[in-house]
Amino acid sequence: xxxxxxxxAVDGLVVSYAGFRAxxxxxxxxxxxxxxxxxxxxxxxxxxxxxxxxxxxxxxxxRILWKGRDIVRLDEAGRVALGICRKFQAPxxxxxxxxxxxxxxxxxxxxxxxxxxxxxxxxxxxxxVDEVLEMIGLELQRDVPAGALSxxxxxxxxxxxxxxxxxxxxxxxxxxxxxxPQETRRTAELLRFLGRxxxxxxxxxxxxxxxxxxxxxxxxxxxRFLAQGTLAQxxxxxxxxxxxxxxxx
Numbered sequence: 001x002x003x004x005x006x007x008x009a010v011d012g013l014v015v016s017y018a019g020f021r022a023x024x025x026x027x028x029x030x031x032x033x034x035x036x037x038x039x040x041x042x043x044x045x046x047x048x049x050x051x052x053x054x055x056x057x058x059x060x061x062x063r064i065l066w067k068g069r070d071i072v073r074l075d076e077a078g079r080v081a082l083g084i085c086r087k088f089q090a091p092x093x094x095x096x097x098x099x100x101x102x103x104x105x106x107x108x109x110x111x112x113x114x115x116x117x118x119x120x121x122x123x124x125x126x127x128x129v130d131e132v133l134e135m136i137g138l139e140l141q142r143d144v145p146a147g148a149l150s151x152x153x154x155x156x157x158x159x160x161x162x163x164x165x166x167x168x169x170x171x172x173x174x175x176x177x178x179x180x181p182q183e184t185r186r187t188a189e190l191l192r193f194l195g196r197x198x199x200x201x202x203x204x205x206x207x208x209x210x211x212x213x214x215x216x217x218x219x220x221x222x223x224r225f226l227a228q229g230t231l232a233q234x235x236x237x238x239x240x241x242x243x244x245x246x247x248x249x
Contacts, residue, residue, distance in 0.1 A: 005068055007032045007199050008053070008084075008169060013062035015048055015223075022048040023059070024223035030169070035195040037202045037210050039234075040220035041243060046203045049220070050171045053201075054086045055079045085167035087158050087175060095147030099138050099157055102146050103129045106161035128164055136160040136190060152183035159190065169199045176209050188212035207231070219243075 006029035015023035023045045030036055038046050051057040053064060055076035063070045066082055074082075093102050107128040133139045136156045141149065146157060155175055162170050175191070176184045188209055191200060195215070204210055210217065210231055217234050219226040221243045227234060234240045 006030060006065075007034075007067060008201075009063075009065040010049070010053070011063040011065065013049070013052060013064065014060050015045075015052055015057055016060045021223050023052065025062070026220065026223060026225050027062075028218055028225060028228075030199050030201060032168070033195065033197065033199055035191065035200040035202070035213060035215040037204060037213060037215060037217045037231075038220060039203075039205060039210065039217055040226070043222075044220040045223040046220055047173060048223075050086060050173060050201070050203060053079075054084060054171060080165065080167070083166070083168035084171070085162045085165045085169070086171035087162045087173060093146040093149075093154050093157050093161070095145065097146055098143050099146055099149070100129050100133065100142040102157060103132050103160050103164045107132070107164035107166075128166075132160045132164050135163065135193070137186070151178050152180075152187075155179065155183075155187070156190065159187075159194075163194060163198075167198065169201065170194070172200065172202045174204050175202065176204065176206055181208075184209050185212060 008030040010026060010028050013023050013026045014021060026045070026049060038049070040046055048057065052059050055074060055078070059072060064072050066079075066084065071079060071082070094105070097105065104126070133142055136159060138153060138157060138160070141153065146154065149157060159172065159175060172191070176187050179187065184206065191202065191213060194200060202213065216228060217231050218228045219234055219240050226243065227237050227240050
């Protein structure tokens with residue numbers, strides 16, 4: 001990958017369901033170490049775009065380029081192996097395992113999940129577990145079952161699990177869903193820290209949270225690219241205000 005080449009490029013992407021275009025010719029790029037927020041009204045196609053990037057749905061047209069390579073035909077496991085990892089809106093932690101075991105499982109290089117679970121030592125990279133626990137602020141809860149965590153702590157744990165995979169691009173779908181103001185602020189701080197060394201694409205609709213991230217914003221509408229810029233620029237854009245921000249207000 002050349003220094004000027006984007007880490008991720010979505011080019012003319014179309015995703016159709018029975019003739020309905022959930023994604024309709026959408027294009028965007030994301031550079032190495034760049035944090036971007038994707039916003040838009042319900043049904044704009046944000047989650048479908050993430051599904052396409054991670055490989056859960058197959059586009060009917062267009063390309064998804066990772067470091068210049070078209071990965072449209074690569075399956076989800078193959079994309080995770082390349083360094084693309086996703087966190088969904090609802091926490092997907094393993095409730096019966098401890099916090100440290102959840103992170104260790106995500107960090108396991110062998111991917112022999114059943115062996116890791118049976119041995120109760122789900123990692124061959126213990127140093128990564130310690131680093132991630134400190135990063136997400138759950139060092140004191142390392143031996144607590146994940147099911148006993150608060151909602152916000154589960155969200156942070158799953159972000160930590162995504163980080164533990166070593167991915168270069170983190171796709172985060174509404175990481176502050178269900179959080180209060182203090183938890184939201186802490187999440188913004190965490191993502192700003194994580195963004196120093198990896199690219200992050202965040203889907204969210206909480207404008208207070210987006211403002212705290214202080215990063216470029218891309219707006220989707222009806223599966224299409226609508227606008228891009230700072231949050232202040234998007235707030236001042238009449239087209240954006242009409243389809244999204246004005247409606248939210």
